[in-house]
Amino acid sequence: MLDRLVAFGQALRAAGPEVHLGRMLDVIDALQHIDLTSRNEVYHTLRTLLIHRHQDFATFDRVFDEFFRTNAPDAPAAPAAPAAPNAPDAPALPATIVIKTWSDAETISKKDFAALTAEELARARGVIENLPWAPERRTRRWVGGPGPRIDLRKAVARSLRTGGEIVTLPRRRRKVKPRPIVLLCDVSGSMERYSRTLLHFAHTLAKKARRVEAFVFATRLTRITMDLRRPKADAAIAATAHSVQDWSGGTRIGAALRAFHQRWARRSLNSASVVLLISDGWDRGDPSVLRDQMARLQRSCHRLIWLNPLIGTIDYAPLTRGLQAALPFVDDFLPVRTLRDVRELAQYLSGLRA
Numbered sequence: 001m002l003d004r005l006v007a008f009g010q011a012l013r014a015a016g017p018e019v020h021l022g023r024m025l026d027v028i029d030a031l032q033h034i035d036l037t038s039r040n041e042v043y044h045t046l047r048t049l050l051i052h053r054h055q056d057f058a059t060f061d062r063v064f065d066e067f068f069r070t071n072a073p074d075a076p077a078a079p080a081a082p083a084a085p086n087a088p089d090a091p092a093l094p095a096t097i098v099i100k101t102w103s104d105a106e107t108i109s110k111k112d113f114a115a116l117t118a119e120e121l122a123r124a125r126g127v128i129e130n131l132p133w134a135p136e137r138r139t140r141r142w143v144g145g146p147g148p149r150i151d152l153r154k155a156v157a158r159s160l161r162t163g164g165e166i167v168t169l170p171r172r173r174r175k176v177k178p179r180p181i182v183l184l185c186d187v188s189g190s191m192e193r194y195s196r197t198l199l200h201f202a203h204t205l206a207k208k209a210r211r212v213e214a215f216v217f218a219t220r221l222t223r224i225t226m227d228l229r230r231p232k233a234d235a236a237i238a239a240t241a242h243s244v245q246d247w248s249g250g251t252r253i254g255a256a257l258r259a260f261h262q263r264w265a266r267r268s269l270n271s272a273s274v275v276l277l278i279s280d281g282w283d284r285g286d287p288s289v290l291r292d293q294m295a296r297l298q299r300s301c302h303r304l305i306w307l308n309p310l311i312g313t314i315d316y317a318p319l320t321r322g323l324q325a326a327l328p329f330v331d332d333f334l335p336v337r338t339l340r341d342v343r344e345l346a347q348y349l350s351g352l353r354a
Contacts, residue, residue: 008046009050015063047060109338109339109340112337113197113339114194128200133204134210135181137176137302138174138176140174142172143174144172149172150171151170151171155169182276184216184275185199185215186279187246188246192248199216214228217246217252219251220255222244228240254287261297275301275304279308281310283322291326294329298330303352306327307345309336309337318333
């Protein structure tokens with residue numbers, strides 16, 4: 001993205017408007033706070049920070065459209081700005097700087113992960129890595145900062161410097177901490193088309209969120225938390241595949257959850273945790289075991305989210321015995337089939353604090 005911004009700044013400068021380094025640094029900082037998949041938001045951010053003369057609006061619109069031109073059918077067009085009177089014609093952009101941007105990701109955002117080519121998968125994984133994966137929670141502890149309460153103790157302490165007169169009223173806010181995440185991912189045979197992409201998602205989650213415990217299961221449970229701490233995603237996935245002995249085997253979700261409760265729940269699960277269970281629900285085990293373990297899991301965490309890659313496919317309905325037994329204890333039953341699903345999941349997790 002930095003290379004693309006530099007190229008765009010060069011193109012805009014060549015067309016006439018003055019674009020100096022300080023404004024580009026402001027753009028880099030501002031783009032961290034908007035949705036980069038929205039062409040509209042990027043357009044307004046760049047125009048607000050880079051253009052400061054009315055007569056440059058038309059030039060900016062032309063350079064933006066030529067530089068960020070896309071064939072995506074659902075990408076919104078940049079709104080038209082008022083035409084500048086007698087604006088001089090700028091030279092055409094050199095073809096060498098017209099490079100792919102965030103709009104390319106929008107063309108694959110609705111495609112099933114199982115239908116993506118190798119190049120599209122690489123692009124999708126790059127987008128996943130840049131999503132904000134940091135759910136937070138408010139604690140009971142109060143700290144200094146802009147907030148709803150006045151810190152009387154600090155106000156009185158400061159008044160000693162001014163002869164007992166309170167000059168300012170410092171405020172307090174609730175301290176915010178990262179919310180623990182427990183990831184339970186199905187790597188059985190029926191999940192083969194999605195397993196590697198979802199493990200890449202798990203690797204990104206482990207890097208972005210501070211407290212993540214990750215497990216995979218088919219007929220047995222395997223902890224992969226340490227494998228996911230490798231810096232490279234491909235190395236982490238390879239280590240995971242080497243550690244898992246039942247990869248692409250059958251599915252016994254209830255037995256895997258029972259093993260999790262018996263061995264790992266005390267050290268990795270608490271009432272503040274969010275549990276992400278990723279599976280298509282094709283369970284070969286006893287439904288009563290799955291029902292009991294799901295009920296126990298829901299009681300032990302803040303929120304239990306089941307992510308299913310089959311949601312959204314043609315004629316899909318959660319009618320398997322395992323899902324029928326488990327769904328009464330699931331807080332959220334969400335899709336994880338496309339890039340758009342993953343992006344919406346990131347937004348949902350970021351809003352859990354409220």
